Amino acid sequence: MHPIQLIVFLPLLAALVAGLGARLIGKVPAKLVTTGALFASCALSWMTFLPFLSGSAEASVVPVLQWVRSGDLDFSWALRVDTLTAVMLVVITSVSALVHLYSWGYMDEDPDQPRFFAYLSLFTFAMLMLVTADNLVQMFFGWEGVGLASYLLIGFWFRKPSANAAAMKAFVVNRVGDLGFMMGIFGTFLVFGTVSIPAILAAAPGMAGSTIGFLGYRFDTMTVLCILLFIGAMGKSAQLGLHTWLPDAMEGPTPVSALIHAATMVTAGVFMVCRLSPMFETSPVALSFVTAVGAATCFFAATVGTTQTDIKRVIAYSTCSQLGYMFFAAGVGAYGAAMFHLFTHAFFKALLFLGAGSVIHAMHHEQDMRYYGGLRKHIPLTFWAMMMGTLAITGVGIVDVAGFAGFYSKDAILEAAYARGTGLSQMAFFVGIFAALLTSFYSWRLMFLTFWGKPRWEQSEHIQHAVHDAHGHDDHAHGHGDHGHGHASHDGTAGYHPHESPISMLLPLALLSVGAVLAGFVFHHAFISEGGGEFWKGSLAFSEHLIHAMHEVPEWVKWAPFGVMLTGLVIAYVAYIANPGLPAAFTGAVGPLYRFLLNKWYFDELYTAVFIRPAMALGRVFWKVGDIGIIDRFGPNGAAALVARSSRIAVRLQSGYLNSYALVMLVGLVGAVSWVIAR
């Protein structure tokens, strides 16, 4: 058995055992099976990846089962392993294994744990099927499979209406993207006569410059196909326009946010563009589109991130923004840099989410940063983990010396955008620089609000409940309540004592911190240096020329990210530590702009007004007016009225008469036919 089969199918097996058999085997075994399977899968993934890193492994495809054969269309279930897949394998299984472990602590009090772990493992399986796909349809299977798992996990707490709404929104909005993906697959089959990815990539250059009819107009073939497929990527990777589901997805448990909505699933779109990069290379228009969408998302999400108060939503918008970086990297042809940022981002963003989860855990499910403050001393380990994540995402590092993970990958993207030299890529560069400023600002804002300053916990309802419950408990058990009943402590803590998370949660934080610190330094040679072609081995369109140009960019381009990072830090410091009254004054001064950002550019309101309400209204009209008012009225009811008027037959159509009525009908039928034939 090839190890890739174990890597992919162990999580599926574990999901089935835990999901269907939990009542037989019990809660702890269900958790053990899934977590164990993931760690085994993870170990095998690293064993698969390391030979690719050293350049000694070759791409291979392991067939599994025939899937569909219809005329010329023929595709199978198969597992493809090459460098690009191996990178994704490592990301997916590492983060997933750690998230499984983390969930032992985070979900400890939940009664439905086997279901949760089963969903997590199911998700991992689907994601692995996506990245090992050798044809577009299997990629679509994984694509929809992760969508299902995401739906189930966002709605995991199904008693909460908001969680159900968010789950449904995620699925349906993704389906809008899937419409593009499916049309893209149809078109690709029409043009190339195959859905096999290697075959398509090999044939794509031959189609450059050809034209095709689409929706009644003529377009460049490759542009149509790439943009259709990219619409799928926009949905899954929450790009501007189809991003609205991602912030709401934060309704899911925090480990889910870390695994699915930060590290893996949402990067599937980036993976897809990289996987199909030789195809995208044939269409400059499509690449420009990718660049523009990526840059716009990067900017949009960063602006919204600066105003949110829910700790998870800040990180969600941050994710959205970072995905924008990855896309415009791909758009300017720096696929290696896009994948590298995907790789480092997976570690530091999973770290930030899990760290946030640890904070939420300590703060009794309070997620509003306005009610945090001063947590540095209470949960120091979580604080340091979050600090590593923040240093990584803001890209702290010294040019030509060393830095945290995000320093290598984000700077590479910005340099590539500058080096590419087209007008659009230059614009993407400046947008990226500005977004980096905002990234630094909102990241440090998050840190300062959470860990610095004085505790502001007493205003939190969650904390009040916690304290109240604890005191009630104390009063009964020990008969004393030395903190007093009004919780009128003057330190803003309301008498609450946050506790550091258990070891099962801290260990993943520690391991991811190592990733956030070192992933850039260790792997940047392989991913994005000259000679990276040796590493990627054609699994994506790697441009040595662009890498060379990146080294030639002016010094100020190299230092600009560092400068804006510092600027963002300083602004955040001034606004949230040195002069805490400043944000309120500032938002008061720019009221409309602030509300625009706080309300996320009013996308949700717009979509509700333009799509959801009209769809419902149209449905009602088609039903009440179309079906009942017109079709039925002039169709069967009209006929009935005619019949009833003449013979009142309808009255006699009672159940008792039905038998004889039917018999008459049958006899008449047979008689008529016999007559026709015998005539």
Next chain:
Amino acid sequence: MSGFPILSLMLLVPLVGAVACLLANREAARMIALVATLVDLVLGAVLWSRYQIGGPQWQFQEHASVFAGFEWKLGIDGIALLLIALTVFLMPVCIGASWNAIEKRAGEYYANFLVMETLMIGVFSAQDLFLFYIMFEAGLIPMYLIIGIWGGADRIYASYKFFLYTLLGSVLMLIAMMWMVNEAGTSDIPTLMAYNFPVHAQTWLWLAFFASFAVKMPMWPTHTWLPDAHVQAPTAGSVILAGVLLKMGGYGFIRFSLPMFPEASAQFAPLIYGLSMAAVVITSLIALVQHDMKKLIAYSSVAHMGIVTVGLFAFNRQGLEGSMLIMLSHGLVAGALFLAVGVIYDRLHTREIDRYGGLAINMPAYALFFMLFTMASVGLPGTSGFVGEFLSLMGVYAQSSWVALVCTTGIILGAAYMLYLYRRVVFGVQKHADTAAMPDLDKREWAMMIPLAAAVLWMGIFPETFLAPMRKDIAALDARLAQARPKGDADLRLAAIPPASATHEHGDAMEHGSKAEHEGAR
């Protein structure tokens, strides 16, 4: 062929069972019905196992003259085999669904179901035009009775509507059939399938058949009988209605309209596209605002059938095979969904969506099955719903990107109304005490759900089992259609360009042509 008349036996077993049911009391009748349908299921399995894939086109042929030129002629190809298999697979499930629900006049009820099984198998195996017609029309009667006698409060109106619609279509079809027999001099279906009717006559013949099949399918706007029929029918009636009776329309297109009138089919393809697009979008939107679970699923059936019809008229292998797979899948999935509604209807006696909620808490196994069938209905890859939908839409894309685009919006709307249904019924809090007290699936219900779930996954993961038997027949049909196949709107042109002026002119002409085609399609 082997001399053993297995098809006749499959027709006879339920008929004998029906007579026995009429004479038996409730307990005996349901047992007889179960045994009879299970025997037919076994016979169906034998039929499939003996069917030679890649063998002669028509197998298990039987022939006997009855009277005055009316002939008992049976035989199946791969397409018929699959639909017969679907029928015999769903019948025991229907009997199971009726097990406790039917109390009044049970003997007659089961007799009706068994007669219907005979007639359905008869429709798919008839090789004589008039034999087909009798089976096809007579199949209405038991269904009509099932709705009219064992249905809900408005059963009379629903059965009347059902009857009126279907009768209207069939009269025209009968006249067309008579004309065809006169013209071709035979009522043998395989011969007629190869007969080249004059193109001008095809138009009228096609329309006459279309009237019947469009109602059966049902295609928009002749679909309004379906929601009422489903809502009023008992659970098993809905299962068989959605599962098999709706497939007769599709079977009619694939057996008659397409091979017998290829030119007319091509000529009317824009009409089919237009009605199908309307069906997908309009009925999906209507499904979104329903309060009655059965009505919602009934409307979703109309939308799914819209994708079947575009696939059938895509004039290529993917479209045809995809449509067949959707029909099979929809038979399983819609049947299973109506069964799922029946399970909770049996407990609470209401189909009102708002009366439910939070079922995941007290009925976790039910929630799991319902989720699987919901996802299959939505067309999630890995379930049966995906493969057919994908192939069918891929097929029609080759004809028209507009049609493909509009019909593919069905995957968005489908997700919206199904997940909205699931969210209101299964998720959320337990609002009502009686809903919260409902027990999870019992053994009988498990026994009905498991085979359906297994079939849905099988068809999603390894559809080859279902594609292989019909491959040769679809290829033959595709070859027959090749002469009439309209040109697609894609018209790929490579970059290597002949002299610019000529290309330009040619390009303009083509653009114009394909645009006109779209106008027609809309």
